[in-house]
Amino acid sequence: MRVNSIGTRHYSARRRPAYAAFLVHRLSGLALALFLPIHFWVLGQALRAEAALEGFLRWTDSPMVKAAEWTLVLLLAAHAGGGLRLLALEFLRWRDWQRSLLAIATAFTVLIGLAFALAL
């Protein structure tokens, strides 16, 4: 914590929960950006034949791939939740509600993660 020239105390941005939210948003976005071409390529397999897509889907039945799938869905939910929080902060001027928005974004991620885990 630092004290500035007018005596008000403020925490370093890197120590705030908002920095954690920023990191989660950025890293989940990066992971999703790298995953997208693979996702499109797999769906494109249906152009060759339904069997090609089915073959790939059977490969995804293995527990390791299921865990990776779950992680990706969680990352997508986290990025969407964090993105909605940012849009609300920038356009709705809900700065006082920042903590609430963080909680809502986290709850959205957990909810989607649990729902997908139950559906697997």
Added chain:
Amino acid sequence: MTQDVRRETWLWFAQRASAAVLAICVIVHLITIIYATRGGLSAAEILARTRGNGAWLVFYIVFVLAVAVHVPIGLRAIATEWLGWTGSARDWVLAAFGVVLIVMGLRATWAVVL
């Protein structure tokens, strides 16, 4: 307004506008994923739901286009802030990545809807 400021403003707007579209698309996509994976995924099930469906065709085209705008601009911020990569080479590479996403995304849409 200089050309740089105008470009940054336009990119900021495009990032937020595409994010607003993606917010809706991703929520629909997540609900579909959870619904579709109950009891396991099969190619026949996926294609039965999507093939010949005009609503899914429009939805996925909008989804792909919004992704192709949103992703390169997000990667541009990462390239600039974390890698210190600036300049026109960065922008050309990321624009090319956007084009790759459009081509691959529309190909995937074509494969599962048409």
